[in-house]
Amino acid sequence: MSGYNFAYLDEQTKRMIRRAILKAVAIPGYQVPFGSREMPLSYGWGTGGVQVTASVIGPEDVLKVIDQGADDTTNAVSIRQFFARTTGVKTTTRTDRATLIQTRHRIPETPLREGQIMVFQVPIPEPLRWLEPRESETRKIHALEEYGAMHVRLYEDITLHGRVATAYDYPVRVNGRYVMRPSPIPKFDNPKLDRNPALLLFGAGREKRIYAVPSWTSVKSLDFKDHPFTIEKWEQSCALCGAGDSFLDEVIVDDKGGRMFVCSDTDYCARRREPTR
Amino acid sequence: MYVAVKGGERAIEEAHRLLADARRGDPAVPEITLRQIEQQLALAVDRVMTEGSVFDRELAALAIKQARGDLFEAVFLLRAYRTTLPRFGASEPIDTSDMTIRRRISATFKDLPGGQILGPTFDYTHRLLDFDLAGPDPGGETPSRQATPPADPLDEPIPRVVDLLDREGLIEAEEPDDDGEPVGDLTREPLRFPCGRAARLQNLARGDEGFLLALGYSTQRGYGRNHPFAGEIRLGEVDVELSPEELGFPIAIASITVTECQMVNQFKGSASAPAQFTRGYGLAFGESERKAMVMALVDRALRCAELGEEPVSPAQDEEFVLYHSDNVEASGFVQHLKLPHYVDFQSELVLVRNLRAAAGTRPAA
Numbered sequence A: 001m002s003g004y005n006f007a008y009l010d011e012q013t014k015r016m017i018r019r020a021i022l023k024a025v026a027i028p029g030y031q032v033p034f035g036s037r038e039m040p041l042s043y044g045w046g047t048g049g050v051q052v053t054a055s056v057i058g059p060e061d062v063l064k065v066i067d068q069g070a071d072d073t074t075n076a077v078s079i080r081q082f083f084a085r086t087t088g089v090k091t092t093t094r095t096d097r098a099t100l101i102q103t104r105h106r107i108p109e110t111p112l113r114e115g116q117i118m119v120f121q122v123p124i125p126e127p128l129r130w131l132e133p134r135e136s137e138t139r140k141i142h143a144l145e146e147y148g149a150m151h152v153r154l155y156e157d158i159t160l161h162g163r164v165a166t167a168y169d170y171p172v173r174v175n176g177r178y179v180m181r182p183s184p185i186p187k188f189d190n191p192k193l194d195r196n197p198a199l200l201l202f203g204a205g206r207e208k209r210i211y212a213v214p215s216w217t218s219v220k221s222l223d224f225k226d227h228p229f230t231i232e233k234w235e236q237s238c239a240l241c242g243a244g245d246s247f248l249d250e251v252i253v254d255d256k257g258g259r260m261f262v263c264s265d266t267d268y269c270a271r272r273r274e275p276t277r
Numbered sequence B: 001m002y003v004a005v006k007g008g009e010r011a012i013e014e015a016h017r018l019l020a021d022a023r024r025g026d027p028a029v030p031e032i033t034l035r036q037i038e039q040q041l042a043l044a045v046d047r048v049m050t051e052g053s054v055f056d057r058e059l060a061a062l063a064i065k066q067a068r069g070d071l072f073e074a075v076f077l078l079r080a081y082r083t084t085l086p087r088f089g090a091s092e093p094i095d096t097s098d099m100t101i102r103r104r105i106s107a108t109f110k111d112l113p114g115g116q117i118l119g120p121t122f123d124y125t126h127r128l129l130d131f132d133l134a135g136p137d138p139g140g141e142t143p144s145r146q147a148t149p150p151a152d153p154l155d156e157p158i159p160r161v162v163d164l165l166d167r168e169g170l171i172e173a174e175e176p177d178d179d180g181e182p183v184g185d186l187t188r189e190p191l192r193f194p195c196g197r198a199a200r201l202q203n204l205a206r207g208d209e210g211f212l213l214a215l216g217y218s219t220q221r222g223y224g225r226n227h228p229f230a231g232e233i234r235l236g237e238v239d240v241e242l243s244p245e246e247l248g249f250p251i252a253i254a255s256i257t258v259t260e261c262q263m264v265n266q267f268k269g270s271a272s273a274p275a276q277f278t279r280g281y282g283l284a285f286g287e288s289e290r291k292a293m294v295m296a297l298v299d300r301a302l303r304c305a306e307l308g309e310e311p312v313s314p315a316q317d318e319e320f321v322l323y324h325s326d327n328v329e330a331s332g333f334v335q336h337l338k339l340p341h342y343v344d345f346q347s348e349l350v351l352v353r354n355l356r357a358a359a360g361t362r363p364a365a
Helices: A013-024 A047-056 A074-087 A135-144 A148-161 A187-193 A266-273 B009-023 B032-042 B041-054 B059-064 B071-082 B162-165 B199-208 B209-220 B289-302 B318-324 B327-338 B343-363
Strands: A064-068 A100-104 A117-121 A171-174 A178-180 A200-205 A211-212 A219-221 A248-251 A259-263 B098-104 B228-242 B251-265 B278-285
Touching: A013 A047, A013 A200, A013 A211, A013 B041, A047 A074, A047 A100, A047 A117, A047 A200, A047 A211, A064 A266, A074 A100, A117 B041, A135 B059, A135 B318, A178 B228, A187 A219, A248 B343, A259 A266, B009 B251, B032 B041, B032 B059, B041 B059, B041 B071, B041 B199, B041 B209, B041 B278, B059 B071, B071 B327, B162 B228, B199 B289, B199 B318, B209 B228, B209 B289, B209 B327, B228 B289, B289 B318
Parallel strands: A064 A100, A100 A117, A117 A200
Antiparallel strands: A171 A178, A171 A219, A200 A211, A248 A259, B098 B228, B228 B251, B251 B278
16 A cells, blocks of 8 residues: 555554564563554554554465454454555465464464464453552552452352353463463463464553463463363354354344354354365 | 355445445535635634644544544544654743733733733623524625734733742742653553653643543542632644754744643642642643643642642542543444454353353252
């Protein structure tokens, strides 16, 4: 696109963001403040993820963008078009062919591999935010590693409900040190964070924070010995591809309570339905 | 057979076309020009420039036109443009005592050097709809200027009211920062807390007028009361000077219109400070008097820690005020609720069903 630099951001800004990313990789799970820019898309629409992607993307990259696991949701389409226009890179819907994947709310079912980068859009980066609204306090809690309040919260859930009543954005501990918010992915996806071969980068534009989980880093969902972490299960399989191991979206099909379940990961579902050659 | 919803790409294209049509409205009605917006919707332009942090009337007018008059959206357009502009450097501090004054009032002294100048204000208008403006031929309005020109041009320096009080020591002294200190820029560096007054004033200057108005109002109703007086409000043109490194002396690069408000606040003294009047400061582009006033009220409220007052009210809570003042951030995050959340919602459905099933198996309490 004429009049704009490759990937929209100027090189100085990209360098500043890359420095923040390097720091984030060096201290897994630590939220690095950065000079987030005003982007031509709205806050809450993935400005952090877009800035991270813009800073690491190169002309040889193959980009995939998903929202809710799907390549064809409006915001995924919009962000993919943004990078297609400002970089001219190849885009794909195939998880295995992408070098760079920007996502909102899901990790693909197809396992990632070494060399791939996954960029998460993050609305609220601070895992302790609902316990303590003040940034000046939460930074201290992280520095002192005083995560007791978070365990108490989970424990209260268990005493009240018999289980931890958190379904998405379920807190994790990274590399045995920082408690981190995995962005609003369903807890179903949490196990995929652990020792993932890909580099996982998290960008929060409005809150001006970047954090990272480097390849092969340990990521543990918080739990108790007698109440181990579990993930969602469905009695159904995907109505389209028959997968019994994927995250399912519930689709209402009529006004009489009829519903069906289909894979949220559209690429995974489509691959499974392709005739085998 | 169920088929997943496709066609996001085409839907977006069509939505953009519909938006363009809606913006233009009835093609039989002449298209509005930037010049008309800039001249006749001048206060909207001023607000967009202030909250958009760019002094450019034409760009602000363009943003208002493109945003169909939605000023939040116009601020956003201007900010997104601003962020692409290179930085040449920081100007010298503007000197508002050297302002070419169009309006200047003080609520604390009946008369004062330089006098009171009412200027163009809604203050004493009767809010009666003027149906003459709605006539079938608004072009038939009398084209000649109706106001009498000022007797004397008011371009000699007029001292600020707070500087008059300053000499008596009744009002706290305000020491300017060291000129050699680099000027922080909130649009380049994230907020850190405690953030200091310069960063705070930058944030308030860009902050949403409605949000700050409500906070300023809350201090008047007892939530962090600080007994304000409008020491002085002045409106007019000031020069912006820049000292290029290769020249070594300042040159005027622009003249901008600003509204400045100095609030004077009663202060009974504390363990750390004697009884004296304290200050709150507000400055906004163009004719933005309400904004300058509420900025000054909130600035003073946020100085509570520095003055040894116990922060007990929302307007005194630095993180609360500064993290929520920006309407581009706030509007974006509120409206992102329109984006799909089916995955999170599905997880919640699974959880709520499990919780209900578990509750159903237990006897009622």
